[in-house]
Amino acid sequence: MPAWDDLTRVELRNACERGELIAEGELNTTYRAMLRGRRVFVRIRTVQDAEFGQTFAAERHVYGLVDGVIRVPRLLALDPSAAPAYAVFEYVESVPTRWNAAATLVGLAELLARLHRVPGPGLGPVDAPGGSTDAAAVLHGLALAELDRVRAAVGDELNVGPMHAWVNEFPRIFAGEPVVLCHGDVHAGNVLTGGDGEL
Structure with missing residues (x-):
């Protein structure tokens, strides 16, 4: 609050x-x-x-x-x-x-791992989650939609066949994955290092 x-x-x-x-x-x-x-x-x-x-x-x-x-x-x-x-x-x-320091990258990975252990209420935007908890199906649908956008933008210049094959593996790869919080916008401008050296 x-x-x-x-x-x-x-x-x-x-x-x-x-x-x-x-x-x-x-x-x-x-x-x-x-x-x-x-x-x-x-x-x-x-x-x-x-x-x-x-x-x-x-x-x-x-x-x-x-x-x-x-x-x-x-x-x-x-x-x-x-x-x-x-x-x-x-x-x-x-x-x-210090982005060139291994300790910084390890610290960021540990921070994100802690975040990704926080359970979410459902998949989708945090202010209006879709309610689905089937991560594999949702990720599969999102990836297929992105591939359709790519194909619409570049036409036949890009062979999306291999990407489709990989995306179609999502239901197997992500089967049983829990719904958790994900940052979604990780970049240097969104990470600060405090005076104590902690991210």
């Missing part, structure tokens, strides 16, 4: 105007700012599109599930229905991540 459920749009706007722009991306604009006497990280969703209907879904639905499993910044304020939608987090003091 966000700590600041009474945050006003004026407070947020003023904090961002006085703060430091960190990045402007296709989906979000982010700021480092001072708000209510604390250093915060502000993410403002710049795309208002039904295609991105899971706005701040992880913050709304997953944070409670991963508490004590992995380290995440504390969520201070959230309004996914605002125009534009926003989320405010505690600011995490970090050090550069």
Whole structure:
């Protein structure tokens, strides 16, 4: 539950105007700012599109599930229905991540393994899971749909036959796999290293 459920749009706007722009991306604009006497990280969703209907879904639905499993910044304020939608987090003091160090990659693998042991309620978006728990069938269907998109985009230039053969092995490969949380967007910008060296 966000700590600041009474945050006003004026407070947020003023904090961002006085703060430091960190990045402007296709989906979000982010700021480092001072708000209510604390250093915060502000993410403002710049795309208002039904295609991105899971706005701040992880913050709304997953944070409670991963508490004590992995380290995440504390969520201070959230309004996914605002125009534009926003989320405010505690600011995490970090050090550069040493991606060329084996220990970093091992640490990331261990972190993801811990996350992937958290059971999920069903397959699909976290804010509206489809309810199915047959991972093999769902993954098979998703992969076939992706192959159809590839074929539609490139035509006969790409021989998708071998990929179809591999995808058709999914029911065997994933038979009996439990439904668990998956990060889905692992990249260097989504992983911080704390001052203590822990991811």
